[in-house]
Amino acid sequence: MRERIFGEVLVVARVPSVIGGFLQLQVSAQNSLQCIELGSPAWFEWLEDECNRSFSFKDGTVSYTARRERQRNGWYWYAYRKQSGKLRKVYLGKSPELSAERLLQVATRLVESKEEQVSPVPDEHHEPVGRTIEHDTEFLMAHLTPLLGREKELQTLCALLRRPSVRLLTLAGMGGIGKTRLAIQLVSRLREEYPDGAYFIPLSTITDGVQVILAIADVLGLRDVGAEPFLEYLARSLEKKRLLLLLDNFEQVITAAPLLVELLARCPYLKVVVTSRMVLRVRGEYEFLVQALAVPTDEQLHDIEHVLTYGAVALFVQRARAVKVDFALTPENLPAVVAICRRLEGVPLALELAAARCKLLSPQALLARLSGHHRIPHGTTDAILPYQQTLHLLSRPAQDLPERQQTLRNTLDWSYNLLTEREQRLFRLLSLFAGGGSLEMIEQVYRAIDATTSILDDITSLVDKSLLYLIEQDDFEPRFSMLEIVREYGLERLHETGEIAVTQRMFAYYWLDFTLSAEAHMTDEQLHWLNRLKMEHKNIRAALLWFASQKDWEHALQMATALTWFWWAKGYLGEGRRVLEWLLSSCEQVTPHTRAKALLAAGTLSGLQGEYRHAETLCLEALSFFVSHGDRRDHANALWMLGHMSIMKSDYPRAQAYLHEAHGLFEELHHIWGVASTLERLASLERDRGDYGRARELAEQSVALFQQLSAPWGLARAFWILGLILFSLGDFAFASVQLEHCLKQAQLVGDRNTLIFAQALSGCIQMFQGEVQAGEERVRMGKQTAREVGNKRGIVWTVTILGLGAVLQGDYQRARELFEESLSVLAQLSFEYKIFTALGLRGLAMVIASQGHALWAARLAGAAASIQQTIGAPVTPPMVEAVIERFLLQARLQVGEETFLQAYAEGCAMQPAQALIANDAQLRQPAVSTPKEAVAHTALTTREIEVLRLLALGLTSPQIAEKLVISVLTVNTHVRSIYSKLGVSSRSAATRYAIEHKLFKLS
Secondary structure, eight states: OEEEEETTEEEEEOOOEEETTEEEEEOSTTOOEEEEETTSHHHHHHHHOTTOOEEEEEETTEEEEEEEEEETTEEEEEEEEEETTEEEEEEEEOGGGOOHHHHHHHHHHHHHOSSOOSSSSOOOTTSOOSOOGGGOHHHHHHTTSOOOSOHHHHHHHHHHHTSTTOOEEEEEOOTTSSHHHHHHHHHHHHGGGOTTOEEEEEOTTOOOTTHHHHHHHHHHTOOOOTTSOHHHHHHHHHTTOOOEEEEEOGGGGGGGHHHHHHHHHHOTTOEEEEEESSOOOOTTEEEEEOOOOOOOOGGGTTOHHHHTTSHHHHHHHHHHHHHOTTOOOOTTTHHHHHHHHHHTTTOHHHHHHHHGGGGTSOHHHHHHHHTOOOBSGGGOOOOBOSOOOOGGGSBOOOTTSOGGGTBHHHHHHHHHTTSOHHHHHHHHHHTTOTTOEEHHHHHHHHHHHOSSOOOHHHHHHHHHTTSSEEEOOSSSOOEEEOOHHHHHHHHHHHHHHTOHHHHHHHHHHHHHHHHHHHHHTTTTSHHHHHHHHHHTHHHHHHHHHHHHHTTOHHHHHHHHHHTHHHHHHHTOHHHHHHHHHHHHHHOOSOOHHHHHHHHHHHHHHHHHTTOHHHHHHHHHHHHHHHHHTTOHHHHHHHHHHHHHHHHHTTOHHHHHHHHHHHHHHHHHTTOHHHHHHHHHHHHHHHHHHTOHHHHHHHHHHHHHHHHHHTOHHHHHHHHHHHHHHHHHTTOHHHHHHHHHHHHHHHHHHTOHHHHHHHHHHHHHHHHHTTOHHHHHHHHHHHHHHHHHHTOHHHHHHHHHHHHHHHHHTTOHHHHHHHHHHHHHHHHHTTTOOHHHHHHHHHHHHHHHHHTTOHHHHHHHHHHHHHHHHHHTSOOSOHHHHHHHHHHHHHHHHHHOHHHHHHHHHHHHTSOHHHHTTOOHHHHHSOSSOOHHHHHHHHHSOHHHHHHHHHHHTTOOHHHHHHHHTOOHHHHHHHHHHHHHHHTOOSHHHHHHHHHHTTSSOOO
């Protein structure tokens, strides 16, 4: 009994009792009883009253006491019964669960069960059995910093673990990828759904699989009793528990996986989350591969707030602020931070270790150290040799981290040491594959080293152990790839074992054979081989550079020459040219034929970039060898390239001679691709000459032959020239159709060079059809591609067309700036691209006339006419010419016909560079500097004079910055200062000043 005080009356109340389906309550001092039927609303209301803490239950010979107790997640009822001198306890449930049936069920259980007891081990159904996850040090430490960039994964994992069928969930991934942190957050988010608790069980110090069961029991607070097998005891203790267990670092006790499955089978309410560097491969396992954090692309670098939504960047910034509280993402360091995140491929541990270096290094300096690659000498290419050392930067001594997480190398050591000897050997070999590889490729390279061993099982094991990733592809075999930092670690191991020389040799010769095969099939299986070369670009680059590092110039040049078509088609003109020219300048003792082919390849790529004079020299030297040695195929190829460059230089007689000879050779060789390609160039020649009918006929023949060959790259170029011819004829509708065909084929191949011109001309047509803004956007896309590829002719095309678009919109100042930009690029090409030099001069004359400079406009028009007379053909399509003539007519009316013609005649005698500075006011100035000019000249600093000299030579701000090793921002600051001191407002005026003061010589 217990005592209660109601006012001043002392009442001795009996414990409420449940008998015969009713709750009996004593409600007064006179011992009157109130009966409440079990299951009625009054019954559940009484149970919910906090004053009511217990009642007794009696049913025949069975009785027990029910008590209401507070636990972590709320109030629960438990049944107690003393039997054989021991107190037994069974979970009843929450108040709404206490039906009559539940009370009887527990009574039966108390009578039948002989083992459940309060001591020594409590076994209530929903009471935590040990130290739950929120009391674990690892759990608490993880929550000191927020989990970044993993919300999607968390949502997926929560949904997965909530499925009744998912009992065993493995979070797999390489070391340092963030498995433990993600798993802790997952369990933390779901722990309220497991009334018996969630537990974190670290396994990093355990090496024997048998000890896993002991580790689980230890965390749960269970102790071994008697001779009963421990797994039996653990399973019996947990069979009715709704528990969630997190087992961390399971990879080193993988043999315990079957025991885990048996435990789950015996405990139907138990769920287990495992983190492991390898999957368990047992029944009932659900695998989830933890990927690296997301990294932004180049197109997303304009918005800092948006970039910070990417997990990799957010983590780097957060950890950098931990060591440097004022660290912030700014427009200046944003590109470097994103480049670091890409360099480390979004691996969380690598990002954290790198960010710790921000205490001493700026992001730019850190990136330079992380990117401290061995490169081709003299900075001639960005191609990277396969061995790099950056792992030493990724370390951070920390008191609260396990040793394996204090450096990235330690983390990878941990994974490497779990491999068998055979797996380690394969892992080291795979580190040579810079861009991954298919199973067939890997087997062929491995077979050259060990022809007796099958590697299929070992590759599967490396995938299971998260050191290798399988990448599915629609049109090709699946590929196996490593993260770059894992690959670098493998290369370190390869060097340590002394295997590097043999394996690299086998690797390089495999890719040499591959590229030569690609070259041989380039005309009949073009798309297939171009795509394969694109996919293997990094591997081929690594192999080529290995040959060069061994001074095996013969094979290096053979490989580079075989890649010419790929470099051309895919828009890697700059890389290909730099590699070829570097090899040619470095090589010794190569066969004359190999050298001649390399000269032709280098000349081809130089010519495609618009460097015609240099390209012609290389091609002529190669042609001389092919003629003297009877190599008709390469003889024809050299003639084709020389014909193409002659068209670009508007040397039409020579172009016709070269191309007709090439056409004849290709026909004799039955080389349909060569014939079709030559017809395409002859069509371009006739268009430039103004014979549009003949040009269209030749272009259509070229299209038909390329369609016969099913050659998308050739088709893209043939459709392009046909579209240009139709544009010149004024047939915009049919021209647009051909250009759309061109764009489709070019995109299929990845031919960025053809895309430049097709986008530019399509945009131009849109502009003339009234869709000026849409057309401009398309042309800008072409301009961006031209800059990326390094195609100066493409830059001239797109900028000139944008200038015409600005005229159509009435923005004459912007049009002037664009025409001047185009002409400055043409100046870099020595004005050899004559058609666009004339068009640029006439375009500038048009906008100069609109600004009231009639005589200067006349001189510019005269200089353009002189070029046109030299060419002997029209330089502008009729619809463009009509716009230009309208503005020049205004200039004639402004100054009168005679004065205009006099200035026009002066322009005819001028070179393009002279006409560009033939401003009326400047021409009236005396040749000798006035005192004012002298003051202005002496006021310029040494650096400003250097900038002015380069400006006058036609270099753009980025080019000046590169040449003087300063930033573009600094260059623009100097330019503004120069304009201010000289009292000028344009590049042409500044150039005039430089010429008059002999700061450079006009060639």
